[in-house]
Amino acid sequence: MAILNVLEYPDPALRVAASEVSEFGNELKKLVADMWETMYLSKGVGLAAPQVGRSVRLFVADWEGDRRVIVNPSIVETEGAEKVDEGCLSFPGIYEEVTRPAKIRIIYRDENGERHDETAEGYLARVFSHETDHLDGKLLIDNLSALKRAFIRKKMSKKDR
Ligand code: NI
Numbered sequence: 001m002a003i004l005n006v007l008e009y010p011d012p013a014l015r016v017a018a019s020e021v022s023e024f025g026n027e028l029k030k031l032v033a034d035m036w037e038t039m040y041l042s043k044g045v046g047l048a049a050p051q052v053g054r055s056v057r058l059f060v061a062d063w064e065g066d067r068r069v070i071v072n073p074s075i076v077e078t079e080g081a082e083k084v085d086e087g088c089l090s091f092p093g094i095y096e097e098v099t100r101p102a103k104i105r106i107i108y109r110d111e112n113g114e115r116h117d118e119t120a121e122g123y124l125a126r127v128f129s130h131e132t133d134h135l136d137g138k139l140l141i142d143n144l145s146a147l148k149r150a151f152i153r154k155k156m157s158k159k160d161r
Contacts, residue, residue: 004038004052006089009156014090015137018048018055021071024113028058032069032111035060044089046127048134051090059131063124069111073132077105084123086130088140092159094152098143100129 007013021028031054039047039060048059057072080102087095104125107117120128133139141149 001037002034003041004034006038006042006047006051007053008090008092008159009139009141010153011090013053013055014050014134014139016050016055017137018050018057018135021056021058021109024071024109024111028071029111031056031058032060039089042089046131047089048131050134050137057135059134061124061127061131063127066124068128070106070128070131071109071111071113073106073108073128073135075104075106075129075132079103082122082126084126086126086140088130091140091152091156094140094155096140096144096148096152098126098130098140100126100143104129106132 031049035047035049035052038052045063046059046061049056059070061068061070078101081099082102083097083099085095086098102125103119103121105119106128109115130140141152
């Protein structure tokens with residue numbers, strides 16, 4: 001396994017819509033293993049492939065032991081709305097309240113190509129929604145007010161690189 005470099009905002013690669021995964025072979029499994037290792041080391045609860053410079057529709061998530069490898073997801077139904085603090089490994093040190101659906105239905109494949117149809121609620125639904133956004137080049141900051149966005153842009157541009 002290997003630790004991957006996590007791209008930080010405003011890296012332009014974070015804005016690219018990722019491609020569907022078509023091969024469920026060893027290459028995908030190796031990427032998944034590296035993403036798990038990277039996510040746990042970074043103390044994240046989710047990590048999407050575009051955040052490690054791989055433009056494919058894949059993310060890993062572990063919310064309180066609910067572990068998922070999610071490939072080619074589509075969120076087909078949403079219900080309700082909740083405003084809760086969330087962070088992102090591509091915005092280290094930033095936590096902001098974001099409104100997301102309280103409940104979602106998500107259809108996806110796992111790393112073996114098996115199809116899943118799952119309903120998730122609460123923070124797990126939030127993680128799935130946040131990570132699915134990454135696959136479309138959409139980021140935490142897009143859900144905030146213009147004022148907050150400007151503040152975060154400034155804060156991120158001052159970071160040492
Ligand atoms: Ni994120």
